Amino acid sequence: MAKIVFEEPDGTERAIDIASGQSIMEGAVRNGIVGIDADCGGACSCATCMVYVPEDWLARLPAKDSTEQSMLEFCPHVQANSRLSCQIQVSDALDGLRLKVPQSQQ
């Protein structure tokens, strides 16, 4: 279980608990975090669950695979600290992670 804080597009901050083993995307969708569309439900097929990760957290997350890397490269609002939240499994180690949701996934 990890408490993860999301900054929604309008600046609202929401902290939610996500069970270990779920993806960050699943936790966000179940808790209605605004701006995480996640159209494909976690199949790494749509790149609509992108989040921005603080610099000091980037190296602490499980690494990107090549599909996630390629999908991200073509996301409209991609930054160097972007990740697809469906590809990050939650563990206790992620407790306290803060993520920013982009203005739009399109």
Added chain:
Amino acid sequence: MADPLVIIGAGQAASQLMASLAQDGFQGEICLVGDEPHLPYQRPPLSKKFLAGELALDRLYVKPAAFYEKAGSRLLLGQRAERIDRAGRAVLLADGSRLPYSTLVLATGSRPRELPLPGAFYLRNIADVDAIRGQLAPGKSLVVIGGGYIGLELAAVAMKLGVAVTVLEQAPRLMARGVGPVVSQFYARLHGEEGVVIRTGAMVRGLDGKRVVCEGAQYDADIVVVGAGAVPNVELAREAGLAVEDGIVIDAQCRTDDASIYAIGDCASQHHDLAGRRLRLESVHNALEQARIAAAAICGRKPPAVQVPWFWTDQYDVKMQMAGLSAGHDLAVVRGDAERGRSFAVFYLREGTLIAVDAINRAPEFMMSKQLIAERAKIDPARLGDEGVAMKDMRN
């Protein structure tokens, strides 16, 4: 108090509609009627990870029960809507009750096209998976009738579970309605490499116990599953006198010809600019997009921009992502080697404009094409086919 907004059908379109209504500030009561005993769940994993036993049931659900309670909604699950009384603005349920509505949204989905083969299984909902899964064990044999997405995804999962699989497709090639011939040939090779027996041009005549009888051949199976496409659930709409052509006819706001009734998802037929005509799309993306558009219309908000339709299928280690609508293309360009390996893309153009892509283990081709298709970009076919030109540089 005003009558509730009633949604008939509890699939992904319905669940997205409720989420979008909440985001758009909808204040009224919502009543969700679904004929399955489940909260809205994702169907794509039913023929993939859920079938394979790699995804637990609770992870299929789009939202937890608390979401629906918090939204102040009433869930009438395991309930069938029998009739719409448009004059009286009410839905009549199978248990005899009458559900008045202020606004009605039809999210009735589609159902498998049935073949006259008593004893055959279908794969559409959780109960279907429960019925099929017990039969998918090492040493068992499966005959799949229909070489479309569902049938081939099922074949891939069954192979992984140690089942002997035969796919019978009546058309001359696999997935003929969805993809071009190059991609069909690839999938025939892929499944052959994985050990599936593929028979195209197979005319199934009947099911004799556990023996599938075709013209000129027969196949014994422990289980027979039909994946022969879907038909939209339009009966309620048609009986209510709403316009139906293949799907329930809706306008750009997802409204039917009755201003208080909307239709979204597999059951709806809408004009699509990219196709230049009305069509019905069976995809998660379409269900979600129409739900977002309908929610905006119901709340009097500006609708979200229409996106390029897209779709995906996972079979073995191959992810195919498709964007756009390839019908009517006059040129198909292959990028990469379609005859060896498992990574290439096919671009479809009409009069020089990129209109669709089938990307096999090619995320960059898919992602970039989605943008180019939306822009109605004209791209030099030679560049599309040239691996030396990066997808990022494909804009002329």
